[in-house]
Amino acid sequence: MTSSRRNKARGSNAERQLQHMFWNAGYAVIRAAGSGSIPIPCPDLFVMKGDKHFTIEVKFWKAKNLALSKHQFDELIEFAARAYSPVVVAWKIPNKGWHFLRPNDLHKTEKFYTISQKDAMEKGLSFDQLTGNV
Amino acid sequence: MTSSRRNKARGSNAERQLQHMFWNAGYAVIRAAGSGSIPIPCPDLFVMKGDKHFTIEVKFWKAKNLALSKHQFDELIEFAARAYSPVVVAWKIPNKGWHFLRPNDLHKTEKFYTISQKDAMEKGLSFDQLTGNV
Numbered sequence: 001m002t003s004s005r006r007n008k009a010r011g012s013n014a015e016r017q018l019q020h021m022f023w024n025a026g027y028a029v030i031r032a033a034g035s036g037s038i039p040i041p042c043p044d045l046f047v048m049k050g051d052k053h054f055t056i057e058v059k060f061w062k063a064k065n066l067a068l069s070k071h072q073f074d075e076l077i078e079f080a081a082r083a084y085s086p087v088v089v090a091w092k093i094p095n096k097g098w099h100f101l102r103p104n105d106l107h108k109t110e111k112f113y114t115i116s117q118k119d120a121m122e123k124g125l126s127f128d129q130l131t132g133n134v
Numbered sequence: 135m136t137s138s139r140r141n142k143a144r145g146s147n148a149e150r151q152l153q154h155m156f157w158n159a160g161y162a163v164i165r166a167a168g169s170g171s172i173p174i175p176c177p178d179l180f181v182m183k184g185d186k187h188f189t190i191e192v193k194f195w196k197a198k199n200l201a202l203s204k205h206q207f208d209e210l211i212e213f214a215a216r217a218y219s220p221v222v223v224a225w226k227i228p229n230k231g232w233h234f235l236r237p238n239d240l241h242k243t244e245k246f247y248t249i250s251q252k253d254a255m256e257k258g259l260s261f262d263q264l265t266g267n268v
Contacts (some may be wrong), residue, residue, distance in 0.1 A: 050216075082160065085182075
């Protein structure tokens with residue numbers, strides 16, 4: 001398996017893990033087919049529990065900084081605007097768990113939205129905080 | 135390509151067609167990965183436009199009668215209950231277009247929910263009727 005395919009498989013595993021976490025917390029969960037490869041903007045996961053729902057981009061990334069392209073971010077925002085549903089970036093940092101980031105947590109540069117591991121661990125919500133189980 | 139794989143490909147094409155129809159009508163649309171092969175209940179498509187949303191099972195089926203297993207139907211209902219979002223069965227009948235069916239349009243038997251082509255064409259909503267564009 002090439003490094004790029006291995007990363008993709010790990011990304012899918014992270015998506016499935018999160019899918020189960022939300023389902024077990026009582027949410028309806030839908031994981032997108034072919035996310036990133038179709039022309040229609042679409043998040044990795046969409047979850048909802050009654051009136052509460054989130055448009056979720058999932059990242060399993062070990063680098064010190066997370067970066068989403070402005071194009072990808074704008075597509076998320078477009079989907080979320082149609083769905084009336086806030087964008088959340090779910091960053092799984094290897095050995096440091098999940099951190100749930102809101103758009104304003106990220107820094108905007110000319111071509112990217114970025115955040116450091118350090119900031120993500122400070123500003124990000126835990127799963128329980130995001131879902132209101134605290 | 136085997137007959138079963140050909141049918142699966144046609145089913146996916148029907149899902150993608152419907153995905154574009156909803157997107158073009160202003161909806162956020164998410165098509166599920168691995169629908170039917172994962173343990174978590176999940177529809178083929180979930181679409182939403184503000185407060186309006188639908189849990190959609192897509193069928194591209196040329197037989198005179200459509201049948202969904204009770205198990206599959208119960209899973210849709212469970213997803214829909216968590217999402218507060220009505221179930222719609224979207225039946226694309228070859229050469230006769232799309233017909234959007236609500237659960238009560240189907241007849242319940244011991245193991246299946248079924249409807250005939252004739253009833254689907256009488257009771258089903260058109261896309262414009264479903265989305266309120268009439």
